Amino acid sequence: MAIQLQMAAQDLHFQTFRNENAKSKEERDALLVDPGFGKVFTDHMVDICWSDKGGWHRPRVQPYGPISMDPAAAVLHYSQEVFEGLKAYRHADGSVWSFRPEANAYRMQRSARRLALPELPVEYFLESIKQLVRNDIDWVPESGEQSLYLRPFMFAKEAFLGVRPANKVNYYVIASPAGAYFPGGVAPVSIWLSTDYARAGKGGTGAAKTGGNYASSLVAQQEAYENGCAQVLFLDSEEGLYLEELGGMNVVLVHKDGTLITPESSSILEGITLDSILHLARDRGLATEMRRVSIHEWRDEAASGNITEAFACGTAAVVAPIAQLKAANFTIGDADAPAGELTMSLRQELLDIQYGRLPDPHGWMTRLDA
Numbered sequence: 001m002a003i004q005l006q007m008a009a010q011d012l013h014f015q016t017f018r019n020e021n022a023k024s025k026e027e028r029d030a031l032l033v034d035p036g037f038g039k040v041f042t043d044h045m046v047d048i049c050w051s052d053k054g055g056w057h058r059p060r061v062q063p064y065g066p067i068s069m070d071p072a073a074a075v076l077h078y079s080q081e082v083f084e085g086l087k088a089y090r091h092a093d094g095s096v097w098s099f100r101p102e103a104n105a106y107r108m109q110r111s112a113r114r115l116a117l118p119e120l121p122v123e124y125f126l127e128s129i130k131q132l133v134r135n136d137i138d139w140v141p142e143s144g145e146q147s148l149y150l151r152p153f154m155f156a157k158e159a160f161l162g163v164r165p166a167n168k169v170n171y172y173v174i175a176s177p178a179g180a181y182f183p184g185g186v187a188p189v190s191i192w193l194s195t196d197y198a199r200a201g202k203g204g205t206g207a208a209k210t211g212g213n214y215a216s217s218l219v220a221q222q223e224a225y226e227n228g229c230a231q232v233l234f235l236d237s238e239e240g241l242y243l244e245e246l247g248g249m250n251v252v253l254v255h256k257d258g259t260l261i262t263p264e265s266s267s268i269l270e271g272i273t274l275d276s277i278l279h280l281a282r283d284r285g286l287a288t289e290m291r292r293v294s295i296h297e298w299r300d301e302a303a304s305g306n307i308t309e310a311f312a313c314g315t316a317a318v319v320a321p322i323a324q325l326k327a328a329n330f331t332i333g334d335a336d337a338p339a340g341e342l343t344m345s346l347r348q349e350l351l352d353i354q355y356g357r358l359p360d361p362h363g364w365m366t367r368l369d370a
């Protein structure tokens with residue numbers, strides 16, 4: 001382990017292979033008008049290799065393009081994979097920043113440990129996103145709530161059908177310009193309560209950011225769409241009673257006295273947006289509680305007027321107000337309920353910090369372009 005860290009410190013030299021077919025300014029500007037989410041990609045990507053013998057090696061920035069691998073590559077069969085998601089924000093003076101990237105780096109290490117993948121040193125993670133953003137700096141949008149979404153990921157590339165941790169792994173970072181999550185203004189969402197499916201169980205991989213958790217959430221997501229809902233809320237897998245989280249966002253309930261309540265469970269992914277929102281709430285003198293929350297508590301306390309707001313949070317949407325929770329035999333709230341006041345003011349404060357419109361008292365922002 002000590003040897004690996006030492007190597008990392010010395011070995012931070014990325015080789016850059018420029019994309020000769022990079023998009024022209026005209027092509028890029030056209031794509032940036034309405035990029036949507038996850039559909040358009042920049043000209044470059046980061047690629048770092050790992051092997052059990054050589055450790056992390058050959059860090060490079062290269063043209064964005066297909067990854068070639070053996071059909072027996074372990075990830076295609078056994079899903080040994082983890083990923084991250086964070087954004088690069090353009091500030092008014094043109095500089096480019098990311099939000100708590102070291103928290104993503106540490107989380108990727110925790111995810112990697114759970115999936116028996118090698119841990120990428122934090123300084124490699126940070127350098128990899130800086131390298132990519134510097135090469136693709138013109139892809140960082142300038143308007144509104146737009147950003148450049150960064151997607152670091154790592155997977156088992158070894159060609160081997162036996163079941164054991166792979167001894168050949170690659171880490172990549174790709175980048176995708178992203179439009180505002182709510183282009184027409186923030187619209188509260190309806191959420192479907194899944195009772196037939198769980199996303200994660202005790203001792204499972206729920207706390208790791210790994211594709212398998214998403215794969216297992218998709219049928220429930222389908223059920224949500226069929227019921228006119230945008231997202232799905234999962235309950236714990238043992239009793240089917242306690243709130244866990246959405247497919248890819250954490251959930252928060254707001255008490256009428258301003259207390260934020262968020263579920264505690266070993267199978268919830270620890271969101272950086274959630275942690276930051278709780279910080280901002282405490283800075284305002286509000287109480288925060290992380291504890292088990294049953295679906296009955298939400299239903300009863302909402303009915304009696306004690307729980308007055310609810311929202312989901314994650315990097316992509318920042319904060320999505322929840323208008324209504326729909327279950328097979330009951331609902332909480334109304335589909336056309338307006339966004340909660342505290343929900344919206346915390347959302348705005350976090351965005352203002354991310355876009356450099358407010359001071360950054362916690363030192364959350366890291367400059368990427370200089």
Ligand SMILES: *Cc1c(COP(=O)(O)O)cnc(C)c1O
Nearest residue numbers: 248249250269271272273314315
């Ligand atoms: C990424 C993710 C979140 C949100 O985490 P952020 O760091 O806030 O983006 C929540 N739940 C799941 C399952 C996730 O994968």
